[in-house]
Amino acid sequence: MNKTSIEMAYAPGLATTAWSAIRRVLTVVIVTAVSLGVCQAQVSGEETVLPSEVCHGLFIVPVAFGEEEGKTLHLVLDTGAEPTSVSPEAIARILGDEPDVGEVVPMSGGRIGDHPLPTMRVGAHSMTALSRALGYEIDGILGFPYFHDTLLTLDYPAEEIRVSPGRLPRPDGQEIFAVGGGKRPYLKVDVGGKRVPVLIDSGATGRFKLRPTDRLVWSVEPRISGAAVGFSGVRVDKTGRLEGMLQFGPLEFDDPIIDLTHDTRLAGWYVLRNFVLTFDQKSKRVRMQPATTGPVTMPPQRSIGLALKPVSEGFEVIRVLKGTAAEKVGLREGDILIAVDGIPVYERGCQRSWDDEERTQVTLSYLRDDVEAVVEIDIEIIVP
Numbered sequence: 001m002n003k004t005s006i007e008m009a010y011a012p013g014l015a016t017t018a019w020s021a022i023r024r025v026l027t028v029v030i031v032t033a034v035s036l037g038v039c040q041a042q043v044s045g046e047e048t049v050l051p052s053e054v055c056h057g058l059f060i061v062p063v064a065f066g067e068e069e070g071k072t073l074h075l076v077l078d079t080g081a082e083p084t085s086v087s088p089e090a091i092a093r094i095l096g097d098e099p100d101v102g103e104v105v106p107m108s109g110g111r112i113g114d115h116p117l118p119t120m121r122v123g124a125h126s127m128t129a130l131s132r133a134l135g136y137e138i139d140g141i142l143g144f145p146y147f148h149d150t151l152l153t154l155d156y157p158a159e160e161i162r163v164s165p166g167r168l169p170r171p172d173g174q175e176i177f178a179v180g181g182g183k184r185p186y187l188k189v190d191v192g193g194k195r196v197p198v199l200i201d202s203g204a205t206g207r208f209k210l211r212p213t214d215r216l217v218w219s220v221e222p223r224i225s226g227a228a229v230g231f232s233g234v235r236v237d238k239t240g241r242l243e244g245m246l247q248f249g250p251l252e253f254d255d256p257i258i259d260l261t262h263d264t265r266l267a268g269w270y271v272l273r274n275f276v277l278t279f280d281q282k283s284k285r286v287r288m289q290p291a292t293t294g295p296v297t298m299p300p301q302r303s304i305g306l307a308l309k310p311v312s313e314g315f316e317v318i319r320v321l322k323g324t325a326a327e328k329v330g331l332r333e334g335d336i337l338i339a340v341d342g343i344p345v346y347e348r349g350c351q352r353s354w355d356d357e358e359r360t361q362v363t364l365s366y367l368r369d370d371v372e373a374v375v376e377i378d379i380e381i382i383v384p
Contacts, residue, residue: 047153048114048163050115060074063142073139075140080204080264087124090140094107102124106119107119148282152279152281153276153278168278168280178284185200191214194214200277207239207259209260219243225321234318236307236319237259238259240258300381301381302382304325306320306321338372360378363376364377
């Protein structure tokens, strides 16, 4: 990921799923939808399928330390992260002692299914806000470098992770591409007449993130679309639709939806879901097999018009988007969203109430001055 953020507009737009302290953002749109799928470890020839789950476009892997109950960590596999970060409480389950926040400790003997991991240097960081935003209790984030000596395949259409020995052929500019950026995979992309590095970020659930300084031409001007939470706090995001084609590896994206960032440029789940990606860290290459024919058109961004941050009671409204149904029904900053369609927000899991594009309303329960109220709100398009 780039920092570790989690997009918080109770509407599409993770995700996705970055700041520099620990890295970038685990952009998880608080309710970006993806079905929860579990894969059992199995071997096919020399290729091994690793056990994993998918939540809001993020691959979550069980890293076991021995056979005892409670000795397994559930970590987001994040190609955008260099270090591995785990909550102090989860580290204590494995090592016995709870480290201070920010302390780095070694953890050895971890494995995903039958695939062993090298000794990890793990930073202790709270995962409470990220887990709340994701709707799934994670123990931490597994950094990309721990797959340095193997080919790592993220098969988005199949919701499957595979590892195998070997090396990729030389880049051909059609399916195999060179990546730079040290221990994270950056792909060079033409943006605004210049080539810029874009991080291939499996820890981000959003779309493309580009910088305002990239000389972007808009067909739909950026507007506030939600918020993202990370290790360093919460930020409000702006999203618009680019005019023209953006070439990302072998696929063209027609008038893609773009989130603006002043940090790392990246491509999150809404982009990566169109590929089967195989990373060869040692040779600094990636194979990008399209799962669709281009050009790719991104659907409009739907929203209930609220930017949110997790608090102990639920999700606090930190911004009401102007002109939306949320503003019209009188929702305001400081309200605490506690349930959607009668389901408490922290019990929602990896599902979202409005994945059905034909659905036009949701029911929100919220607290204002400790008094609970219920309102029906329209789901609307904020970026056509």
